[in-house]
Amino acid sequence: MNEKQLIAEKAVDFIKDGMIVGLGTGSTAYWAITKIGELVRNGMNIKGVPTSINTEKLAQNLNIPLVNISEIKKIDITIDGADEFDENKNVIKGGGGALLREKIIASITNYYIIIADSSKKVEVLGNFPLPIEVTPFAHEITIYQLKQLGCSTNLRLENDKPFITDNKNFIVDCKFNRINKPEELANKLNSIPGVVEHGLFSNMADILVTVNNCGEISIIE
Numbered sequence: 001m002n003e004k005q006l007i008a009e010k011a012v013d014f015i016k017d018g019m020i021v022g023l024g025t026g027s028t029a030y031w032a033i034t035k036i037g038e039l040v041r042n043g044m045n046i047k048g049v050p051t052s053i054n055t056e057k058l059a060q061n062l063n064i065p066l067v068n069i070s071e072i073k074k075i076d077i078t079i080d081g082a083d084e085f086d087e088n089k090n091v092i093k094g095g096g097g098a099l100l101r102e103k104i105i106a107s108i109t110n111y112y113i114i115i116a117d118s119s120k121k122v123e124v125l126g127n128f129p130l131p132i133e134v135t136p137f138a139h140e141i142t143i144y145q146l147k148q149l150g151c152s153t154n155l156r157l158e159n160d161k162p163f164i165t166d167n168k169n170f171i172v173d174c175k176f177n178r179i180n181k182p183e184e185l186a187n188k189l190n191s192i193p194g195v196v197e198h199g200l201f202s203n204m205a206d207i208l209v210t211v212n213n214c215g216e217i218s219i220i221e
């Protein structure tokens with residue numbers, strides 16, 4: 001079993017019958033969703049809330065019953081991946097471009113589980129360019145304002161055109177190299193009007209499931 005599958009299935013062990021579960025996005029979350037599909041096939045009562053259109057399609061293919069986010073106020077557990085994490089469970093997300101829905105879903109989750117293989121671990125966040133979702137309107141100004149925070153910026157492209165998120169926004173990938181104070185940076189990013197949301201998830205994860213140097217599953221609480 002590969003690392004992603006191992007940690008994803010460990011996280012799924014936390015799901016109990018009757019729960020509403022946030023379904024993450026990406027190649028690690030894929031394994032969690034696949035396992036949830038198996039539990040549903042075996043008769044477990046689980047309802048999913050997808051964090052992206054891709055995840056919604058995957059869940060539908062696996063016959064996982066879905067709930068519309070507008071019909072609920074709380075999610076019991078969410079399992080989602082990460083692009084980078086530190087030992088304090090500060091996380092960079094959004095490599096797959098789903099950070100806005102991922103953060104909304106995380107914000108109403110009782111028990112938020114991040115699953116990230118050992119290659120994602122860093123001492124200080126920032127080597128992975130921080131994905132920031134911005135409005136297409138005046139995105140040039142927003143990019144200028146982001147640069148003032150000391151990063152280099154890259155408007156994410158797909159087929160030579162700006163990548164469009166599920167919410168019809170753009171993504172700017174911002175390379176900071178070292179994010180020493182994630183919360184301070186988060187506050188600065190939130191004060192830029194054209195920033196819809198950013199991929200810094202600090203103080204959000206209840207646990208982070210990864211693999212340690214000995215190749216064993218490790219849970220950071």
Ligand SMILES: O=C(CO)[C@H](O)[C@H](O)COP(=O)(O)O
Nearest residue numbers: 026027028081094095096098
């Ligand atoms: O934040 C995300 C998508 O927006 C993903 O969770 C993140 O990019 C990790 O993906 P993967 O598990 O494929 O490495």
